[in-house]
Amino acid sequence: MVSGDETTVALVLAGGIGSRLYPASRADRPKQFLPIGGEESLLARTVERADFADEVVVATRPRFADEIGDHAPGADVLVEPDGKDTGPALTYATHRLREAYGDDAVIVALPSDHYVGDDDAFRGTMAAGARVARETDRLVTFGVAPERPETGYGYIEPGTARTAAGDDFHEVGAFHEKPDAETAREYVEAGYRWNSGMFAWTPAAFLDAAAESPLGPLVEALDAGDPAAGFDAVDPVSVDYAVLERADEVAVVDAAFAWDDLGSWDALDRVLEPDGDGNVTAGDHLTIDAADNVVVSDDKHVSLVGVSGLAVVAYDDRVLVVPKGEAQRVRELVSLLSEEGSF
Amino acid sequence: MVSGDETTVALVLAGGIGSRLYPASRADRPKQFLPIGGEESLLARTVERADFADEVVVATRPRFADEIGDHAPGADVLVEPDGKDTGPALTYATHRLREAYGDDAVIVALPSDHYVGDDDAFRGTMAAGARVARETDRLVTFGVAPERPETGYGYIEPGTARTAAGDDFHEVGAFHEKPDAETAREYVEAGYRWNSGMFAWTPAAFLDAAAESPLGPLVEALDAGDPAAGFDAVDPVSVDYAVLERADEVAVVDAAFAWDDLGSWDALDRVLEPDGDGNVTAGDHLTIDAADNVVVSDDKHVSLVGVSGLAVVAYDDRVLVVPKGEAQRVRELVSLLSEEGSF
Numbered sequence: 001m002v003s004g005d006e007t008t009v010a011l012v013l014a015g016g017i018g019s020r021l022y023p024a025s026r027a028d029r030p031k032q033f034l035p036i037g038g039e040e041s042l043l044a045r046t047v048e049r050a051d052f053a054d055e056v057v058v059a060t061r062p063r064f065a066d067e068i069g070d071h072a073p074g075a076d077v078l079v080e081p082d083g084k085d086t087g088p089a090l091t092y093a094t095h096r097l098r099e100a101y102g103d104d105a106v107i108v109a110l111p112s113d114h115y116v117g118d119d120d121a122f123r124g125t126m127a128a129g130a131r132v133a134r135e136t137d138r139l140v141t142f143g144v145a146p147e148r149p150e151t152g153y154g155y156i157e158p159g160t161a162r163t164a165a166g167d168d169f170h171e172v173g174a175f176h177e178k179p180d181a182e183t184a185r186e187y188v189e190a191g192y193r194w195n196s197g198m199f200a201w202t203p204a205a206f207l208d209a210a211a212e213s214p215l216g217p218l219v220e221a222l223d224a225g226d227p228a229a230g231f232d233a234v235d236p237v238s239v240d241y242a243v244l245e246r247a248d249e250v251a252v253v254d255a256a257f258a259w260d261d262l263g264s265w266d267a268l269d270r271v272l273e274p275d276g277d278g279n280v281t282a283g284d285h286l287t288i289d290a291a292d293n294v295v296v297s298d299d300k301h302v303s304l305v306g307v308s309g310l311a312v313v314a315y316d317d318r319v320l321v322v323p324k325g326e327a328q329r330v331r332e333l334v335s336l337l338s339e340e341g342s343f
Numbered sequence: 344m345v346s347g348d349e350t351t352v353a354l355v356l357a358g359g360i361g362s363r364l365y366p367a368s369r370a371d372r373p374k375q376f377l378p379i380g381g382e383e384s385l386l387a388r389t390v391e392r393a394d395f396a397d398e399v400v401v402a403t404r405p406r407f408a409d410e411i412g413d414h415a416p417g418a419d420v421l422v423e424p425d426g427k428d429t430g431p432a433l434t435y436a437t438h439r440l441r442e443a444y445g446d447d448a449v450i451v452a453l454p455s456d457h458y459v460g461d462d463d464a465f466r467g468t469m470a471a472g473a474r475v476a477r478e479t480d481r482l483v484t485f486g487v488a489p490e491r492p493e494t495g496y497g498y499i500e501p502g503t504a505r506t507a508a509g510d511d512f513h514e515v516g517a518f519h520e521k522p523d524a525e526t527a528r529e530y531v532e533a534g535y536r537w538n539s540g541m542f543a544w545t546p547a548a549f550l551d552a553a554a555e556s557p558l559g560p561l562v563e564a565l566d567a568g569d570p571a572a573g574f575d576a577v578d579p580v581s582v583d584y585a586v587l588e589r590a591d592e593v594a595v596v597d598a599a600f601a602w603d604d605l606g607s608w609d610a611l612d613r614v615l616e617p618d619g620d621g622n623v624t625a626g627d628h629l630t631i632d633a634a635d636n637v638v639v640s641d642d643k644h645v646s647l648v649g650v651s652g653l654a655v656v657a658y659d660d661r662v663l664v665v666p667k668g669e670a671q672r673v674r675e676l677v678s679l680l681s682e683e684g685s686f
Contacts (some may be wrong), residue, residue, distance in 0.1 A: 022646075286679060286680065288675055288676055288679070289672075300660045300661065300662055301661050301685070302661075302662040302664070303365075303366075303661070303664070303665075304664050304665070305663070305664070305665040305666075305669060305672050305673065305675070305676055306665055306666050306672060307653070307664055310650070310664065312662065312664050314657070314662045317642060317643045317644060318643065318645075318646070319640070319643055319646065319657045319662055320645075320646045320648070321645070321646070321648070321653065321655050322646075322647070323649050323650060326648060326649040329648050329649060330648065332631055332648070333629065333631055333646050333648055336631070337629065337646075342644070
């Protein structure tokens with residue numbers, strides 16, 4: 001890493017697991033390493049479209065560090081002391097990047113396991129967000145115009161419309177947690193945005209806000225040069241909950257691209273092209289009178305006869321069958337598998 | 344083989360494939376080689392319970408011949424020129440066994456891929472059937488008292504009750520093909536038996552009847568010492584359709600044991616013990632809110648979340664998902680896979 005004036009640093013977050021995509025995702029093969037909906041892994045594609053920035057740094061947990069180079073050749077890798085969700089991860093990374101790139105850098109934080117529909121539009125939106133962060137010293141979020149009343153995402157309620165040196169944004173009126181179905185319809189009606197989990201900020205703007213948050217002990221330990229103790233001192237928590245929702249000066253920049261967090265198997269319906277029966281498939285398969293299923297496999301051949309609305313996934317020595325509408329429940333499954341040490 | 348007077352020969356039929364149990368059954372791994380519902384293969388268990396006979400001979404097609412010894416160590420193996428269903432197979436085998444054991448032998452023909460609930464009762468029934476065949480020169484079938492109005496089996500309508508040297512049997516009034524649901528209920532009501540596909544006969548009784556059947560050209564070629572030409576001269580056909588249903592003097596002996604042909608995956612419901620949710624399972628698995636499923640795997644771990652009434656089977660690099668109620672349709676699937684050379 002080299003320091004520089006007004007450097008824009010893309011911070012690619014690759015420490016998560018994405019366990020609801022089990023059995024494609026496993027403890028040692030996180031979702032970002034999978035080539036979902038493309039030829040290259042989600043991480044590789046994220047790093048490619050991060051070329052709007054001057055520097056690209058991939059942050060991950062120790063367990064995945066050795067494999068980052070397979071997906072992001074040549075990228076700087078920042079290894080977090082432990083996997084503790086996005087709050088501690090972004091606090092640690094922002095602190096480290098301030099050391100490397102100085103106070104005038106802008107950090108654009110990008111999840112490495114999401115779907116983005118238009119890479120060029122993405123680059124434009126991110127560059128604009130970085131300018132707003134630099135110009136206003138606000139914590140910048142990126143809001144996606146909802147395509148449906150999704151209950152799996154958080155929502156951002158926009159406040160006053162503003163511009164900063166030519167870039168449009170809104171002040172954030174409020175953050176809203178994942179809603180129930182009726183509330184989600186109201187949110188969409190009211191023009192709220194999906195919270196995409198991408199952010200832009202200067203080190204000072206973020207670390208000042210984090211110091212006043214439940215992540216304060218971590219900031220303190222980082223300032224004192226003891227990251228391990230800092231990680232021990234805080235619980236796993238999302239950056240949205242710990243910092244963004246408590247901060248005063250938050251902006252939302254509208255995303256000019258289609259987006260999906262690929263959170264669970266039903267998401268593949270939205271990012272892959274269905275066959276004539278509405279099945280979306282990745283891998284060798286044969287269907288007879290089977291409609292509206294998601295069928296994914298590695299080197300296995302999957303046959304469906306007379307079933308509909310299912311996700312059927314075969315990876316390694318594991319098979320999963322779950323209705324698409326209950327795909328979130330893979331979380332329960334992974335919890336049980338983890339307890340018995342077989343996730 | 345050695346010839347002997349009044350020898351009872353158990354002829355174990357191991358030339359079929361049992362393709363509706365795909366993907367456990369494959370072109371090179373027929374159903375009788377699988378350990379369904381037990382530790383040993385269906386074939387091994389069939390050979391074990393065939394010890395009521397003086398001799399045990401396993402008949403199979405060329406492709407499976409080398410592996411018979413793994414399941415039936417020491418058994419004589421009779422290799423049919425080709426796999427052409429039970430009509431040609433039993434004609435060929437009966438002809439060969441007459442050469443080996445003489446005209447006074449009785450042959451008891453046993454499918455190698457069925458479930459039998461009580462081996463001792465089975466031995467008693469088979470010995471009785473062999474005696475009836477020897478005493479009356481009839482073609483003897485074995486009828487199972489129906490436990491339900493099954494549409495997947497043929498039925499035998501019993502005629503006049505008779506005895507032969509102390510063994511009870513009925514003349515066969517008529518054979519009935521697999522019925523529809525309503526007809527099946529009428530059959531059960533009327534006291535018809537399931538046709539178990541097991542038989543007993545003397546060589547002369549069977550070959551005389553076969554000579555007058557569509558299998559006549561095969562009998563003729565066998566008499567002339569040219570089995571290959573005989574197989575070429577006939578189409579695949581079941582012995583029931585070709586011979587039994589046309590013969591005059593047929594007997595039915597009541598089976599004193601529970602029986603299932605394990606024809607398709609739903610049959611496992613009837614031969615395995617269900618868990619508390621009604622799932623029957625063989626292999627590593629985890630279920631969450633999943634009920635009344637059949638889950639079978641080799642060395643794979645199968646997870647079901649929120650599904651019911653499915654058969655989910657994972658073997659080798661193959662996975663199958665089908666509602667239990669449509670398990671017969673695996674036949675369509677296998678037909679498509681065979682066309683593309685991947686069964």
